[in-house]
Amino acid sequence: MAKIKTGKAVVLLSGGLDSCTCLAIAQDQGYECVGLSFDYGQRHRVELEAAEKLARTAKVADYKVIPVDMRGIGGSALTDSAIEVPEQESVGIPVTYVPARNTVFLAYALGWAEVLKARAIFIGVNALDYSGYPDCRPDFIEAFQNMANLATKMGVEGDSIIIETPLIDLTKAEIIRKGISLGVDYSKTTSCYQADARGRACGRCDSCRLRKKGFEEAGVVDPTVYI
């Protein structure tokens, strides 16, 4: 049995399958969790509504949505309406990559963690499924953690913060199995890059394909509602 961790943790919540599992893992480890989401002009607005509902259901100690203006910067299909969301497997770094997104998200999480004197930040990045995103790799996370401990008052005063990435080496099927074992209700999560206003998934984008395959491989009935 894993050692029970004490103290606060900031958990990044997108409303998707991964971050929801991440929250369940953090709570299971014993952390008092707060949830943090970002309104970054994402096309898939339904995710944000899902994130808030999931946070409330999990009874987090606090929940915030921070507006993050990445549209002015541009450069991604997820925030720039001039770039199309692809419906086929992409090669190299996908066009859905948002420049420095995880760096910006983790920076805000770090600010909140410092105010709360939190011990950990949980982020549901995954190096297997999203190997095309540079800011989902373990060496990025390690470098961020190193920087974070030099950036902050708590770091200077000897209280280090840990960036926890419990999903980083798991397949989608393993993530789903883990979440099911912790009682996660995946019908409340949404992963589609272009879900409709009622939260129904397209079933065709990168994110939908990965999720669908995950449920198949996990041998779990896919609770996703498709268009």
Add this chain to the structure above:
Amino acid sequence: MAKIKTGKAVVLLSGGLDSCTCLAIAQDQGYECVGLSFDYGQRHRVELEAAEKLARTAKVADYKVIPVDMRGIGGSALTDSAIEVPEQESVGIPVTYVPARNTVFLAYALGWAEVLKARAIFIGVNALDYSGYPDCRPDFIEAFQNMANLATKMGVEGDSIIIETPLIDLTKAEIIRKGISLGVDYSKTTSCYQADARGRACGRCDSCRLRKKGFEEAGVVDPTVYI
């Protein structure tokens, strides 16, 4: 004579004396500069107006103001009206320190740098005058640069980005002398934490005291208008 640098650079501009000098240095080195400011709910709103004017005067290639919501996070006298701006020398990390502020600012700069394929990010941090701020120290900057090159598409593809801190080891007097030699008009900058609506400085806060002493030590007439 310094080697002329080519390519683009993102320069963080606060409207203060340091960042304005930083922009002049970056342009003098040959970079094609863009200016980036943050509206983070700072009490000293006049700085933001000064930043835009300085950017236009310096004829930057582009200029953006990104809204950054740090008020929700709290924890600093600069963004939280419940904490008073001190008028005497502070010991340790000052209450004007905003948790993870430079990490958040540099993260956005990194995103824009990646979209622009910029070669450098300039930030006017200074380790001498602001030794109390953990995110103004050279080892933080080095750790951020290391992280930045793992976070981004350009880093992965072998084009590294440099975080330039030309003021980091300079005294305020040395910064002023450098700026004067590059033709900087300091009457257009504002550094006061609590300037009035007309941009007049209080003359008493930490930032005012450092600036005043800098002009005295540089032997340059202080062009600041005080209340």
